[in-house]
Amino acid sequence: MFPAGAALSRRRASSELLRQLCRTTSVAPPLPPSLSTVAAAAEGIGPPPIRVSFTESAGRGVFAARGIAAGELIHSAQPLVAHPSPSLLDKVCYYCLRRLQKEASPISTSILGENDSSKTTACYFCSESCREQSKGFYEVEKGLDWTLFDDHCRIRINAFRIELVAKTYEEMLASAAAFIAADAAVGNAIYMLPSFYNHDCDPNAHIIWLENANAKLKALRNIEAGEELRICYIDASMEFEARQKILAEGFGFQCGCFKVHATGQFSSFTVMKMKGNLYSLVLAENFHVCTGRRASKTLVLLHRHHLQLQCGQWGWWSRRWLVKVRLKWVKNRGLDHIIDRDTDIKAACLLKDAIAAAPSGLLPARSLAQFQKNLGLTVPVLRFLRRYPTLFRELPHPRFPSLPAFSLAPGALLLHRRESEAFQATLRDDAAHRLARLLMMARSRSLPLSAIFPLRYDLGLPPDFPSALATARPDLFRLSRRPTDGASILSLSSWPDHLAVSVLQLRHRDALAQPSYRDFKKPSASSAAPLAFPMRFPRGYGSMKKVKAWMEDFHHLPYVSPYEDASGIDPDSDLMEKHVVGVLHELLSLTIHKKTKRNYMRSLREELGLPHRFTRVFTRYPGIFYLSLKCKTTTVVLREGYQMGKLVDPHLLSLVRDKFFYVMRTGLLYRGKGMTKLVLEEDDLFSQGNCREEQKEQIAIDNEEQDGVYDDDVGVDDEDLGASDNDDDECYELDDSDDEDGSDNG
Ligand SMILES: C[S@@+](CC[C@H](N)C(=O)[O-])C[C@H]1O[C@@H](n2cnc3c(N)ncnc32)[C@H](O)[C@@H]1O
Known part of the structure; x- marks a missing residue:
């Protein structure tokens, strides 16, 4: 539709032509008295389930008047005017663009050649009726001065490029060859109602031509009443920048389709939208930025010819074709330090909650000792409690004075x-x-x-x-x-x-709404690969070509939202692996500290629909996840969550918990000086920057410690990691059963 980049002179020429047409013919495009009637008349049934109305940002648009089911024919439309491609003048009907049978009857027209005004071209009709109906234009065209225009330019502006759907295998091959070698369009045509459809790179409707220029508008997915119907004007399999360029230069607008749509749907990467729709167009539209090096041609071919893809719901992605690199797992002292520290904070918070929940505000040490296993402490609970007098106050048990009991110190109460x-x-x-x-x-x-x-x-x-x-x-x-x-x-x-929007999707939407300087500087990295998982790789990693290529392919796979039904994905496919990464990424993103124990995630495996041994992805994607063995357990950390030893986007609760650490630390310092009953005032706790010292210490560790180097020669197999040769490494022995039972109930 609408060939891009029409030159200004041609536009002027076209308006001139339009004026001439209006003066000389009665078939000039009229303003629609009732658009529904036009469509209804075209279809021969009742009015179509649409209405034309104003959109917020794209002028007029077409809206669903009722719910429309995926695959439903919304309406048909006959062209106001159509013209065959010049190279096919003898192969398609001059009037309706139907492919001609051998017995077509030729007539001569007065259409002039581009450079030679004396040259006339013969044109053909599929039926007497087409010949009859073409007479209006035929007469008009004879009377016009065509020297200003190149071939068939009379419908250059606002015209749809017509590609008939291939019916047979032979036709499909011919079309594929045509697509690669030349132009597959049989001609161009202008329509009334279809011209009101706005564009979306991830459309919910599409327009197809089955045998002639009569257009069929079909729903690509279930559409709700009131939703705007949008088609895709261009080849959606192109890269993001290319699409935006064509739309801007050819149509004068920027497509905002990567932002959230009115329906709450996201961009084309949400591949679940194709569920139940086998139209290849859906595939192409959904995967337009996913056309990795291996599959792009096929997807474009399928897209152009609207074939049905018979290889299952997930089509091309139901296979494994990513070439993966095995990476050595190396410890990160900065993140380990955070886990060390947070384990103490978590233990203190859980003990504090237990004491606070006791009716008397006092718990005997023996009861608190029961938490030992779940707290992940490396010291006995009693020693831990005594270590932090600013949080826990030791008292004799009211009934059994020889037994120690604990209440909350004023700092902890506060x-x-x-x-x-x-x-x-x-x-x-x-x-x-x-x-x-x-x-x-x-x-x-x-x-x-x-x-x-x-x-x-x-x-x-x-x-x-x-x-x-x-x-x-x-x-x-x-x-x-x-x-x-x-x-x-x-x-x-x-x-x-x-709420069914992942953290990754939200962040992506925000980034597009408010691009940062970085996005501005490097648009290809930020917008051409939307919904890519942020990766924070260690020094030296970027130079590894194999890893880079793998990650690029990985990012080109469609992103399946963790909130969508993924039961149709082949469990053995790369797509499933990416889905698993997406689910785990989302789960970790939901946590306050962007980390949790691996065993906790494992206990949710079945409910989350994750495959057996899903935890392999933690070691397979070390740019996304970090596994720490600190504190006798395996903790999974979302790398993007931390920078310079601090949470990138600290939650309010994490700030409150930081105060806990400050109080704990203060107690520890004063304990050495014999001040076991230090009372902290509110001002001490909530004054600015009381954790600065700790932060400085953490940043120093982070600066000193880049991650180790990932080595693809001495690879490790998934999560069964052995010792590394690197001096910085600890001897990791990660297996499936290293943690405590995960029944931490706080
Ligand atoms: C075929 S017309 C669609 C109907 C048009 N909105 C109208 O009011 O007549 C194409 C024009 O609509 C506008 N348009 C279509 N899709 C758009 C979009 N996604 N965003 C902004 N403008 C859009 C552009 O001005 C474009 O040139």
Whole structure:
């Protein structure tokens, strides 16, 4: 449609032509008295399920008047005017562009050659009726001065390029050859109603021509009433920049299709949209930036000829073709240090919660010792409690004075109060949304509470979240008992559409809405590969060509949102691997500290629909994940979450927890000086920059420690990592069963 880059002179010539046409013919394009009638008349049935109305940003547009099902014929449209491609003048009907049978009857026209005005060209018709109907134009054309125009330029502006759908295998091959060698279009035509359709690189409708220039507008996916119907004006398999250039230069607008659509759908990378639609156009549209080196031609061919792809729901991606490189896993001291520190903070917070929940505000040391296993502490709980007198106050047990008991010191009480206030004021909804997103990723939209409890601290849920969130938000959650074993199950009570957007998608949308200087400088890296997982590779990595090529291919695979049904993906495909990366990335992104224990994730495997041994991806994608063996457990960290030893985007709760660390640390310092009962004032705690010292220390570690070097010669196999030769490495022995049982219930 609308050949791009029409020169100004040609535009002027076209308007001149239009004026001449209007003066000389009665078939000049009229203004539509009723657009629906035009379409309805074309189809021969009732009015089509559409209305033309104003859009927010693209002038007029076509909207669905009712829900339209995927694959439904929305309406047909006859051209106002059509013209065959010059090279096919003797092969297609001059009037309707139908391919001619041998017995076509020729007539001579007065259409002049481009350079030779004395030259006339014969043209042919498929039927008497076409010949009759063409007479109007034929007479007009005879009376016009065509010397200003090149071939068939009378419909250069606002014309659709017509490519008939191939019916047979032979036709398909011929079309493919035509596409590679020359132009596959049989001609151009102008329509009334289809001209009101705006463009989208990820359209919900498309226009096809089956046997002649009569256009069929079809729905590519289910469309809701009121949704705008958009088609794609250009070859969507082109790179992002190329598409934008053509649209800007040829059509005078920038396509905002990578931003969120009105329906809440994302750009073409959300491949689930093709579910149930076998039209290759859907494939092409959905994968236009995914046309990796290996598949692009085929996808373009399929796109152009609207063939059905018979290789399953996930088509080309249901295969493994990425060439992977095995990378050595090397420790990162900066991240290890963070895990070390956070393990103590988490233990202190969980002990604090347990003491705060006790009716008397006091717990005997023996009860607290039961938490030992779940806290991941390397020292006994009793010693840990005594280490931090600014948090925990040791008292004799009221009934058994020989037994030690602990209550919260004023500093801890103050922080506990602050945390509860923050939760009441702002964090309640945030925590509810995190929990809802977790459930939305689960196949059954529900999870046993026993699987959520271990993640409670990491997800920033309050200790009493089943009552504080689940029962307080019946619009989101429902608590029930599993009939088989009576286990408590938390389910989603509704599907909140606005939450079904991954952190990666949100960030991508924001980046496009407000491009940074970096995006401006390097547009190809930021916008041509949208929804790429941010990777933070160690020094030396960038020079590894093999790794680079692999990652490029990986990014070219479609991004399947973790909130979409991925049951149709071949579990053995690269696409599934990318989906698994997406789910784990999202899960880690939902955590407050962008990390959690590997075992916690493993306990959600079945519910999240992850394949066996899915944890391999942690070592396979070291640019995204970091595995730490600190504190006798395996923790998975999202690398992008940290920079210079700090959380990139610290959550309010993480700031409160940092204060805990400050209080703990202060206690530790003063303890050495015999001040076991140091009382911290509110001002001490909430004054600016009280954690500065710690941060400085962390940054120093980060600066000193770049990640180690990944070595593809001495590779390790997935997660069974052995010792490395590097001086910096620890002897990692990562296997499937290294952690504690993961039943941390805080
Ligand atoms: C075929 S017309 C579509 C109908 C047009 N909106 C109207 O009001 O007549 C094509 C023109 O619509 C506008 N348009 C189409 N798609 C657009 C989009 N995605 N964003 C902005 N403008 C768009 C451009 O001005 C383009 O040249």
